[in-house]
Amino acid sequence: MIDWSGYLGLILQGALVTVELTVMGSALALVMAFAAGLGRLSRFAVIRMLATVYIEFFRGTSIFVQLFWAYFVLPFAGITLTPLQAGVLALGLNVGAYGAEVVRGAVRAIGREQHEACVALNLGRYHRMRHVILPQALPLMLPTFGNNAIELLKGTAVVSLISLTDMTFQAQVVRAQTGSTLIPFATILVLYFAMATAISAGVRWLERRAARGLDGVRV
Amino acid sequence: MPSPIIHIDNIIKTYGPLTVLDGLSMSVMPGEKLALIGPSGSGKTTILRILMTLEKINGGHIEIDGEQLYHMQKAGGLVAADERHLQKMREKIGMVFQHFNLFPHKCVRDNITLAPMLTKGIARAAAEARAMELLDMVGMADKAKSMPAQLSGGQKQRVAIARALALSPKIMLFDEVTSALDPELVEEVLNVMRKLAAETDMTMLLVTHEMGFAHDFADRILFFDKGRIVEEGKPDDIFRNPRQERTQTFLRKVIAAGHRV
Ligand SMILES: Nc1ncnc2c1ncn2[C@@H]1O[C@H](COP(=O)(O)OP(=O)(O)OP(=O)(O)O)[C@@H](O)[C@H]1O
Ligand SMILES: [Mg+2]
Numbered sequence: 001m002i003d004w005s006g007y008l009g010l011i012l013q014g015a016l017v018t019v020e021l022t023v024m025g026s027a028l029a030l031v032m033a034f035a036a037g038l039g040r041l042s043r044f045a046v047i048r049m050l051a052t053v054y055i056e057f058f059r060g061t062s063i064f065v066q067l068f069w070a071y072f073v074l075p076f077a078g079i080t081l082t083p084l085q086a087g088v089l090a091l092g093l094n095v096g097a098y099g100a101e102v103v104r105g106a107v108r109a110i111g112r113e114q115h116e117a118c119v120a121l122n123l124g125r126y127h128r129m130r131h132v133i134l135p136q137a138l139p140l141m142l143p144t145f146g147n148n149a150i151e152l153l154k155g156t157a158v159v160s161l162i163s164l165t166d167m168t169f170q171a172q173v174v175r176a177q178t179g180s181t182l183i184p185f186a187t188i189l190v191l192y193f194a195m196a197t198a199i200s201a202g203v204r205w206l207e208r209r210a211a212r213g214l215d216g217v218r219v
Numbered sequence: 220m221p222s223p224i225i226h227i228d229n230i231i232k233t234y235g236p237l238t239v240l241d242g243l244s245m246s247v248m249p250g251e252k253l254a255l256i257g258p259s260g261s262g263k264t265t266i267l268r269i270l271m272t273l274e275k276i277n278g279g280h281i282e283i284d285g286e287q288l289y290h291m292q293k294a295g296g297l298v299a300a301d302e303r304h305l306q307k308m309r310e311k312i313g314m315v316f317q318h319f320n321l322f323p324h325k326c327v328r329d330n331i332t333l334a335p336m337l338t339k340g341i342a343r344a345a346a347e348a349r350a351m352e353l354l355d356m357v358g359m360a361d362k363a364k365s366m367p368a369q370l371s372g373g374q375k376q377r378v379a380i381a382r383a384l385a386l387s388p389k390i391m392l393f394d395e396v397t398s399a400l401d402p403e404l405v406e407e408v409l410n411v412m413r414k415l416a417a418e419t420d421m422t423m424l425l426v427t428h429e430m431g432f433a434h435d436f437a438d439r440i441l442f443f444d445k446g447r448i449v450e451e452g453k454p455d456d457i458f459r460n461p462r463q464e465r466t467q468t469f470l471r472k473v474i475a476a477g478h479r480v
Contacts, residue, residue, distance in 0.1 A: 113316065113318060114322070116316070117320035120273075121383075122306060123337060124306065127338075132322055132333075136322075136324050
């Protein structure tokens with residue numbers, strides 16, 4: 001008889017790593033999405049170009065290659081990262097590039113008349129963005145940001161390739177040690193699904209809040 | 220004689236191959252109430268948008284309150300204005316739009332307090348007190364906490380007027396502020412504007428197709444056609460005895476279309 005509780009503990013440890021990767025990767029992705037998305041709308045050509053290069057590069061190469069670069073190639077440039085750091089970096093930069101297009105699209109979806117009202121009220125560029133455009137653009141970004149976060153969660157499994165002990169890695173360990181495929185992989189299937197569901201619910205909650213701010217009955 | 224608060228000198232405005240304003244000149248005196256009328260496409264909106272710095276000009280000069288709008292002094296010469304100069308000049312001017320352009324994510328009161336707090340550094344309490352005064356003036360005090368989506372068009376426009384007034388501009392621009400409204404809501408907005416004209420010494424430029432209102436409101440009427448001032452004068456002269464053929468044709472048309480004079 002196999003003692004499953006020990007092996008399940010192993011998988012739960014892996015689940016913790018997966019959550020950590022998802023949270024930190026999403027945080028980095030969010031920062032990059034806004035930096036590059038707003039960068040593409042900058043009035044300075046250099047900033048627009050930098051943002052475009054970043055977005056096209058990270059969307060145009062695979063997360064797998066990016067991860068290997070972060071972990072195995074950067075050390076040659078004198079930058080040595082832990083597997084967790086390399087994983088967060090690759091995931092965050094990769095998903096951030098997709099998010100940047102979401103930010104740009106949402107900001108551009110806010111009508112010209114809102115910008116003109118800001119000019120007529122003499123709001124400067126920063127105030128315009130911060131207080132008028134972004135608060136209206138944010139609700140438009142949320143659904144796609146939710147999708148991106150789930151993509152990122154699913155993408156975390158690639159880090160097992162640089163021997164980071166995430167949920168998928170641990171499932172493989174358990175499989176190797178017990179010979180059972182069904183139980184470890186059924187377990188992580190359920191866990192991944194639960195995490196994705198949690199992300200969806202969180203984003204839906206945020207959407208509801210944002211919508212209420214826009215046309216609801218705020219007192 | 221006081222000097223004009225707005226002096227437009229020979230401005231040119233083109234959109235691609237289309238020349239909308241071709242060497243237009245005009246002056247407005249402080250406190251004057253001016254109505255710009257004329258057929259569609261004659262350039263009325265364009266003039267207001269240029270004064271609000273929403274459009275660039277292709278030639279000419281504009282002086283507001285003794286200072287160049289699109290130019291500034293630098294190293295002894297006149298150069299194109301930078302954003303800082305434009306921001307300084309915009310303090311003198313406010314605009315009310317045809318489609319209100321309220322901020323949909325902010326309640327009525329916050330629509331009004333946002334700019335004074337951010338651009339003039341006015342404390343929240345003072346800005347809110349002022350907002351309530353203005354809302355009271357436009358008859359919207361009871362809707363201070365409503366969101367714009369909960370208001371009728373006429374109510375939105377009255378809020379938009381209060382919002383522009385909150386920055387205390389010397390010049391107010393009104394671009395067909397009632398033409399997006401249902402007919403029964405027009406009067407409540409016009410009433411607010413009558414009150415404004417009577418109670419303040421602000422300079423007001425009004426683009427309108429409401430000929431009756433233009434007649435009562437304005438000290439002077441400018442009739443535009445094809446980017447030029449065809450005729451100008453006191454409301455009674457323009458409406459009762461238009462001298463130019465084109466003015467007569469235009470007025471006949473609008474009267475036939477059911478606008479009262
Ligand atoms: N952004 C633009 N691009 C190209 N042409 C434009 C633009 N804005 C205005 N025009 C043109 O400039 C001319 C003047 O337009 P303007 O809006 O000033 O007219 P108007 O007198 O306000 O007319 P209306 O009474 O219909 O509002 C028109 O021929 C219009 O088609
Ligand atoms: Mg117009």
